[in-house]
Amino acid sequence: xxxxxxxxxxxxxxxxxxxxxxxxxxxxxxxxxxxxxxxxxxxxxxxxxxxxxxxxxxxxxxxxxxxxxxxxxxxxxxxxxxxxxxxxxxxxxxxxxxxxxxxxxxxxxxxxxxxxxxxxxxxxxxxxxxxxxxxxxxxxxxxxxxxxxxxxxxxxxxxxxxxxxxxxxxxxxxxxxxxxxxxxxxxxxxxxxxxxxxxxxxxxxxxxxxxxxxxxxxxxxxxxxxxxxxxxxxxxxxxxxxxxxxxxxxxxxxxxxxxxxxxxxxxxxxxxxxxxxxxx
Amino acid sequence: xxxxxxxxxxxxxxxxxxxxxxxxxxxxxxxxxxxxxxxxxxxxxxxxxxxxxxxxxxxxxxxxxxxxxxxxxxxxxxxxxxxxxxxxxxxxxxxxxxxxxxxxxxxxxxxxxxxxxxxxxxxxxxxxxxxxxxxxxxxxxxxxxxxxxxxxxxxxxxxxxxxxxxxxxxxxxxxxxxxxxxxxxxxxxxxxxxxxxxxxxxxxxxxxxxxxxxxxxxxxxxxxxxxxxxxxxxxxxxxxxxxxxxxxxxxxxxxxxxxxxxxxxxxxxxxxxxx
Numbered sequence: 001x002x003x004x005x006x007x008x009x010x011x012x013x014x015x016x017x018x019x020x021x022x023x024x025x026x027x028x029x030x031x032x033x034x035x036x037x038x039x040x041x042x043x044x045x046x047x048x049x050x051x052x053x054x055x056x057x058x059x060x061x062x063x064x065x066x067x068x069x070x071x072x073x074x075x076x077x078x079x080x081x082x083x084x085x086x087x088x089x090x091x092x093x094x095x096x097x098x099x100x101x102x103x104x105x106x107x108x109x110x111x112x113x114x115x116x117x118x119x120x121x122x123x124x125x126x127x128x129x130x131x132x133x134x135x136x137x138x139x140x141x142x143x144x145x146x147x148x149x150x151x152x153x154x155x156x157x158x159x160x161x162x163x164x165x166x167x168x169x170x171x172x173x174x175x176x177x178x179x180x181x182x183x184x185x186x187x188x189x190x191x192x193x194x195x196x197x198x199x200x201x202x203x204x205x206x207x208x209x210x211x212x213x214x215x216x217x218x219x220x221x222x223x224x225x226x227x228x229x230x231x232x233x234x235x236x237x238x239x240x241x242x243x244x245x246x247x248x249x250x251x252x253x254x255x256x257x258x259x260x261x262x263x264x265x266x267x268x269x270x271x272x273x274x275x276x277x278x279x280x
Numbered sequence: 281x282x283x284x285x286x287x288x289x290x291x292x293x294x295x296x297x298x299x300x301x302x303x304x305x306x307x308x309x310x311x312x313x314x315x316x317x318x319x320x321x322x323x324x325x326x327x328x329x330x331x332x333x334x335x336x337x338x339x340x341x342x343x344x345x346x347x348x349x350x351x352x353x354x355x356x357x358x359x360x361x362x363x364x365x366x367x368x369x370x371x372x373x374x375x376x377x378x379x380x381x382x383x384x385x386x387x388x389x390x391x392x393x394x395x396x397x398x399x400x401x402x403x404x405x406x407x408x409x410x411x412x413x414x415x416x417x418x419x420x421x422x423x424x425x426x427x428x429x430x431x432x433x434x435x436x437x438x439x440x441x442x443x444x445x446x447x448x449x450x451x452x453x454x455x456x457x458x459x460x461x462x463x464x465x466x467x468x469x470x471x472x473x474x475x476x477x478x479x480x481x482x483x484x485x486x487x488x489x490x491x492x493x494x495x496x497x498x499x500x501x502x503x504x505x506x507x508x509x510x511x512x513x514x515x516x517x518x519x520x521x522x523x524x525x526x527x528x529x530x531x532x533x534x535x536x537x538x539x540x541x542x543x544x545x546x547x548x549x550x551x552x553x554x555x
Contacts, residue, residue, distance in 0.1 A: 010365055010366045011365070011450050012449050012455045013459040014361070014365075014452060014460075014462075015365075015366050017459065018365075018366075019362060019368075021358045022374065026374065029423070033427070034380075036392065036395045036396040080453045086295050090291055090294075092295050101307070103538060104534065104538060106484065107484045107534040107538050107541070108310065108530070109487065109488025109507075110491075111315060111508040111511050112508070112511065113529060115313075116313045120308065127304070133395065151306070151309070154306075212385025212386065214386055215494075215508065219515065236387055236491075251387075259383070274387065
């Protein structure tokens with residue numbers, strides 16, 4: 001065993017130093033806080049944990065978070081696919097600009113996006129007044145939460161699908177077209193199977209991010225109990241009451257959900273990377 | 281012929297739809313911040329951002345961002361070097377732990393720091409003895425910011441180092457060059473654009489982080505209020521000019537970061553030989 005490790009040993013010096021610095025910083029920033037979460041969770045009684053996470057108000061917040069994140073991510077998957085398609089397949093004036101602003105939601109602080117979207121969508125706002133004519137209110141409803149989550153999630157889908165779509169070779173489409181396939185058939189039978197893993201990966205990443213999003217949502221949500229309270233807000237309000245046991249219990253359920261999403265994503269990612277590297 | 285026309289119509293409809301979506305969802309909120317902040321004129325804007333507490337919030341954000349970027353640069357470079365240059369047990373665990381902060385909600389990030397350094401923690405007594413305040417103080421804000429931006433720089437450098445391989449470094453080592461000399465003369469020229477790109481992403485997130493910082497700040501005006509927290513405070517006090525004026529500074533930062541991003545992305549791609 002030792003011999004094998006030695007034969008693999010790199011000739012490049014500096015292993016000890018790099019290993020020391022990395023584990024020291026990693027230990028302080030990530031491992032120590034995670035350990036305290038585990039230690040603290042272990043002290044919670046299971047009955048209290050179940051009681052906390054099944055309170056009607058907490059359950060309602062899980063419902064709000066999951067439903068709005070799901071709808072927003074579905075919208076993002078559809079619009080993100082359209083955006084990736086337009087950016088890869090078409091030439092038009094302003095294309096570079098369009099490509100350049102996709103990452104805006106990563107660059108713009110979430111609190112800024114939150115107050116701006118809220119002001120735009122209140123009933124006398126620029127967008128809100130347009131929709132209020134039909135009796136639709138956006139701000140302070142679940143629609144508003146969904147709008148904010150669409151905003152923060154859009155880059156995930158576009159940047160996930162775009163590189164894969166670039167690799168899809170047009171000769172297969174031409175072949176299908178010569179054999180008489182319609183454009184809709186070509187899209188669903190030739191192109192879509194190639195980009196599906198990337199689309200699902202973008203969707204899950206947007207979904208995971210949406211579930212945990214706080215800054216852009218708190219302003220637009222209105223935070224009405226049972227109706228527009230998201231899970232991160234529930235955790236936040238428990239923290240403000242110094243009720244760490246409840247906050248941790250609610251957070252644990254969220255973490256489990258996030259890790260499940262991450263696991264699904266990892267499985268799909270490995271398939272996507274095989275497509276990108278061209279190995280099948 | 282008809283087929284071709286159909287195609288053209290579909291193309292422009294799709295482009296039109298995407299342009300409209302981006303205009304309403306991304307550009308309008310951006311412009312709205314700037315327009316609203318200047319609604320009452322330059323004077324009101326200037327008064328709002330030169331307010332004593334506003335200046336303190338800006339300075340705290342700058343300080344936090346600089347510390348987070350420095351720590352993450354040191355960590356990111358060493359972590360990328362460690363992961364790409366050596367084979368060792370536990371490598372997979374280390375790279376998983378580096379990426380972990382990306383999947384954790386900022387609020388939960390704040391929560392785990394409260395559990396680590398707060399009153400109920402076993403560390404609390406020691407910290408108290410030495411008079412170190414972390415929770416509801418500046419160190420907590422800094423730690424939370426480092427946490428949420430933790431993977432950004434390492435994740436940008438690792439793919440570049442994987443793509444360039446280890447041949448040059450190994451040759452240099454066999455010829456007797458030391459670790460630091462190998463890094464600065466051989467590795468650094470390969471990763472400089474990726475590193476800069478990572479720093480840009482890290483800066484953007486560090487300046488704008490809200491959730492995690494909000495949990496740990498304690499919201500003491502002038503002491504533990506960062507720019508995003510100051511915006512929240514102004515907004516909740518219905519001082520919309522103040523909130524949007526401060527926001528417009530962050531909007532300008534976001535635009536600068538987008539421009540830098542686009543320049544750097546091109547450089548990173550050409551240095552790894554893509555496109």
